[in-house]
Amino acid sequence: METKETYGKINLILEDCMNILCKLPDNAFDLAIVDPPYGINSPNMQMGTNRHRSKGGYPGESVAVKLKKGRLNSGGGKLKGRALQTMHITWDYEVPSKEYFTELFRVSRNQIIWGGNYFDLPPSRGIICWDKKQPWTNFSQFELAWTSFDKPARMVRISTTGGANREKKIHPTQKPVSLYEWLLTNYAQAGWQILDTHGGSMSIALAAYNLGFDLTVIERDETYFRNARQRLLYHQSQQRMAL
Numbered sequence: 001m002e003t004k005e006t007y008g009k010i011n012l013i014l015e016d017c018m019n020i021l022c023k024l025p026d027n028a029f030d031l032a033i034v035d036p037p038y039g040i041n042s043p044n045m046q047m048g049t050n051r052h053r054s055k056g057g058y059p060g061e062s063v064a065v066k067l068k069k070g071r072l073n074s075g076g077g078k079l080k081g082r083a084l085q086t087m088h089i090t091w092d093y094e095v096p097s098k099e100y101f102t103e104l105f106r107v108s109r110n111q112i113i114w115g116g117n118y119f120d121l122p123p124s125r126g127i128i129c130w131d132k133k134q135p136w137t138n139f140s141q142f143e144l145a146w147t148s149f150d151k152p153a154r155m156v157r158i159s160t161t162g163g164a165n166r167e168k169k170i171h172p173t174q175k176p177v178s179l180y181e182w183l184l185t186n187y188a189q190a191g192w193q194i195l196d197t198h199g200g201s202m203s204i205a206l207a208a209y210n211l212g213f214d215l216t217v218i219e220r221d222e223t224y225f226r227n228a229r230q231r232l233l234y235h236q237s238q239q240r241m242a243l
């Protein structure tokens with residue numbers, strides 16, 4: 001049984017997104033901005049690479065994967081600490097199904113899909129490159145989003161930590177609120193209905209609230225959902241106090 005909660009123009013749904021998408025009419029949303037699991041920690045993804053086996057592991061193996069396999073027991077410093085945050089993620093093994101994308105394209109008129117380079121999507125002119133201003137070279141320096149917009153490709157440079165408004169991290173793959181503000185400002189029009197099927201920390205909800213967009217955001221993990229709801233409610237109360 002799904003849980004649906006509404007906070008102003010923001011709807012939060014605790015459920016597997018496939019159970020929600022199949023009930024929605026065609027073009028129910030003007031824009032879907034989604035960030036599904038990329039499957040980068042999945043065993044299949046590891047096998048699909050051209051990496052050569054060597055003593056101690058594959059040369060390009062991530063710190064998180066080394067930790068999982070017990071190949072990094074000491075050292076690692078900040079990298080090890082950051083990797084530990086992500087090593088218990090199991091949802092990242094599940095790349096969204098073909099049916100997910102069929103449903104997503106059916107229920108939304110426009111789409112921005114993070115990790116688009118990992119999925120089987122049509123060619124797009126309007127890709128977005130997010131330069132994470134990441135100081136650690138062992139981690140990705142940027143992420144790509146596929147978009148349905150016939151616009152020039154764009155680059156956005158925003159620190160993963162949210163820059164000057166350093167954001168508290170409540171989710172292992174949390175994106176900054178300012179990144180979602182940039183997306184909404186540059187790709188959405190006033191009055192558009194926005195959908196996010198994989199909410200995580202729901203940074204998108206804070207951005208939509210700040211900019212006055214109608215948003216429906218779905219997350220199936222109860223702990224992430226509760227933490228994100230608390231984050232949104234705290235943000236809304238802080239904004240109201242500032243008025």
Ligand SMILES: C[S@@+](CC[C@H](N)C(=O)[O-])C[C@H]1O[C@@H](n2cnc3c(N)ncnc32)[C@H](O)[C@@H]1O
Binds near residue numbers: 015201203
């Ligand atoms: C990459 S994270 C999203 C991060 C988010 N953009 C942020 O800024 O915090 C993907 C999220 O999707 C959730 N998830 C995975 N499969 C799902 C599904 N079928 N339906 C709903 N949520 C799902 C996971 O629990 C995880 O929190």
